[in-house]
Amino acid sequence: MTLLELRGLEVAYGGIKAVKGISLSVAKGELVCLIGTNGAGKTTTLKAIAGLLPVAADAILYDGAPIGGRRAFELVRRGLALVPEGRGVFGQLTVEENLAMGAYVRSDAAAVKLDLERVFSLFPRLAERRSQSAGTLSGGEQQMLAIGRALMSRPKLLLLDEPSMGLAPLMVQKIFETILAVAREGVTILLVEQNARLALEVGSRGYVMETGLITLSGPACELLTDPKVRAAYLGEAD
Amino acid sequence: MDIFLQQIINGLTLGSVYAIVALGYTMVYGIIQLINFAHGELVMIGAMVAFSVINALAGTHLPPVLIVLIGVLAAVPACMLVGYAMERIAYRPLRNAPRLAPLITAIGISIILQHVALLVWSRNPLAFPQIIPFVTFSVGGAIISGVQIAIILISVLMMGALTFMVYRTKLGIAMRATSQNPQVAGLMGIDIDRIISFTFIVGAALAAVAGVMVGTYYGIAHYGMGSLLGMKAFSAAVLGGIGNLAGAMLGGILLGIVEALGAGYIGDLTNNVFGSNYQDVFAFLVLIGVLVFRPSGLLGERVGDRA
Numbered sequence: 001m002t003l004l005e006l007r008g009l010e011v012a013y014g015g016i017k018a019v020k021g022i023s024l025s026v027a028k029g030e031l032v033c034l035i036g037t038n039g040a041g042k043t044t045t046l047k048a049i050a051g052l053l054p055v056a057a058d059a060i061l062y063d064g065a066p067i068g069g070r071r072a073f074e075l076v077r078r079g080l081a082l083v084p085e086g087r088g089v090f091g092q093l094t095v096e097e098n099l100a101m102g103a104y105v106r107s108d109a110a111a112v113k114l115d116l117e118r119v120f121s122l123f124p125r126l127a128e129r130r131s132q133s134a135g136t137l138s139g140g141e142q143q144m145l146a147i148g149r150a151l152m153s154r155p156k157l158l159l160l161d162e163p164s165m166g167l168a169p170l171m172v173q174k175i176f177e178t179i180l181a182v183a184r185e186g187v188t189i190l191l192v193e194q195n196a197r198l199a200l201e202v203g204s205r206g207y208v209m210e211t212g213l214i215t216l217s218g219p220a221c222e223l224l225t226d227p228k229v230r231a232a233y234l235g236e237a238d
Numbered sequence: 239m240d241i242f243l244q245q246i247i248n249g250l251t252l253g254s255v256y257a258i259v260a261l262g263y264t265m266v267y268g269i270i271q272l273i274n275f276a277h278g279e280l281v282m283i284g285a286m287v288a289f290s291v292i293n294a295l296a297g298t299h300l301p302p303v304l305i306v307l308i309g310v311l312a313a314v315p316a317c318m319l320v321g322y323a324m325e326r327i328a329y330r331p332l333r334n335a336p337r338l339a340p341l342i343t344a345i346g347i348s349i350i351l352q353h354v355a356l357l358v359w360s361r362n363p364l365a366f367p368q369i370i371p372f373v374t375f376s377v378g379g380a381i382i383s384g385v386q387i388a389i390i391l392i393s394v395l396m397m398g399a400l401t402f403m404v405y406r407t408k409l410g411i412a413m414r415a416t417s418q419n420p421q422v423a424g425l426m427g428i429d430i431d432r433i434i435s436f437t438f439i440v441g442a443a444l445a446a447v448a449g450v451m452v453g454t455y456y457g458i459a460h461y462g463m464g465s466l467l468g469m470k471a472f473s474a475a476v477l478g479g480i481g482n483l484a485g486a487m488l489g490g491i492l493l494g495i496v497e498a499l500g501a502g503y504i505g506d507l508t509n510n511v512f513g514s515n516y517q518d519v520f521a522f523l524v525l526i527g528v529l530v531f532r533p534s535g536l537l538g539e540r541v542g543d544r545a
């Protein structure tokens with residue numbers, strides 16, 4: 001069953017098209033990755049899905065309903081969460097306040113409390129720093145916070161924009177383990193990554209994006225062995 | 239009589255009012271980076287509405303405190319409505335416009351509101367009817383009136399309630415989140431339009447109470463009273479560091495005290511060349527001083543911190 005479907009999605013900034021008609025789908029429970037070079041339009045695609053950019057209504061189907069152009073705050077209530085590029089933590093709020101904002105749309109206080117404990121057990125580092133302001137966290141800790149905050153809304157579809165950006169290898173590994181754990185709990189994930197190898201290793205399927213178009217797609221294992229992908233994204237010669 | 243203590247008491251009274259008004263400037267600035275020059279007019283409207291109601295009820299045999307309370311209860315929703323409407327009608331369409339556009343609009347709104355008030359209430363001031371008996375207490379050689387005590391107490395209560403709301407409630411955290419990063423706040427499910435409306439409404443409610451307090455203190459209210467008071471409160475907000483709640487409170491109190499001490503001593507200091515009628519000048523001297531020596535204000539953050 002399809003949870004997210006893009007049908008010829010186009011997104012423009014002013015007059016310039018950054019996304020030029022892409023189609024992709026993500027089934028319930030799947031972890032799909034979207035890879036591509038700088039400026040390919042990956043962030044633009046995720047922002048459009050999350051309701052941050054104006055697009056045609058029926059270019060995006062979520063849970064069977066057209067959501068293109070709906071505003072971000074409405075979509076959160078329907079189970080869609082984006083962890084933005086660069087994390088976007090609220091630097092002057094504490095870790096705990098950031099997480100509380102993740103649960104802003106929820107009114108089931110008791111369950112929110114349980115989820116808070118769950119996030120803290122997923123990321124013990126955040127528990128130790130719960131009353132510290134988020135701006136003082138390290139980059140890796142901020143990424144944990146951004147993911148934990150998104151989980152606090154109990155999303156059905158989690159959009160992740162370059163969670164490994166700027167992190168040391170050990171931290172990248174930790175973040176990816178968490179992403180896998182979240183996926184195993186049944187959360188559907190669309191993962192955007194520069195680190196193509198890592199993304200394709202955790203994802204079941206992948207799409208390759210270049211200058212606003214999807215140029216290649218298929219099962220992750222096939223993309224990993226595809227000569228074009230190997231040359232362009234995995235840094236290997238044929 | 240102890241002039242110093244007396245001026246401190248007077249300064250605290252006025253300073254409390256400045257602080258309450260400054261909070262409105264600083265909250266709006268914190269959330270949409272707009273200096274709402276029409277905020278002073280909300281204070282005026284609060285005073286005018288309340289005084290109209292109080293004068294209408296002055297002939298009845300209701301207890302005076304109840305009459306004033308009814309005046310406040312009329313002024314607060316009236317100002318909330320005007321505050322909400324000015325954001326909805328004038329500022330929201332300009333949210334993504336260059337910053338100068340809403341600023342000029344704010345000045346325009348301020349002028350419009352003054353003229354509407356002129357139409358409704360004429361240019362004659364409204365006097366506060368003699369319904370509250372003038373009680374005074376003497377403390378250490380100075381005199382404090384019942385009205386002064388009430389103003390200081392009510393202001394402290396409102397500041398406490400606002401601080402609690404902003405720092406301890408989910409709505410308050412959402413306000414702070416919106417002021418730091420509205421786009422990400424939207425990703426949390428926060429309807430930032432509602433948060434912005436709410437900010438204007440809270441600021442307007444505070445302005446309404448401030449209007450009644452300052453009107454009662456001076457015994458008079460008129461259509462132009464908002465502009466000077468507004469400019470002083472704005473100076474107080476800048477003094478404390480605009481965008482910072484504690485700064486607005488501190489700035490307001492400090493400004494009130496500086497002004498009162500200045501008015502109390504300027505005659506002695508200048509050999510009576512300048513009298514206490516020059517008291518209004520101190521607020522603006524402080525404003526200029528802050529802008530020159532510490533543009534971020536006493537408690538203001540460096541701009542880089544609000545990423």
Ligand SMILES: Nc1ncnc2c1ncn2[C@@H]1O[C@H](COP(=O)(O)OP(=O)(O)OP(=O)(O)O)[C@@H](O)[C@H]1O
Pocket residue numbers: 013018036037038039040041042043044045085194
């Ligand atoms: N706010 C904007 N205004 C104008 N053009 C933009 C804006 N944001 C992105 N673009 C342009 O749209 C194109 C796609 O950008 P996007 O950020 O989606 O790429 P990306 O695939 O996420 O790249 P990266 O891997 O570097 O994050 C780029 O050419 C970029 O310059």
Ligand SMILES: [Mg+2]
Pocket residue numbers: 042043044085161162
């Ligand atoms: Mg990007």
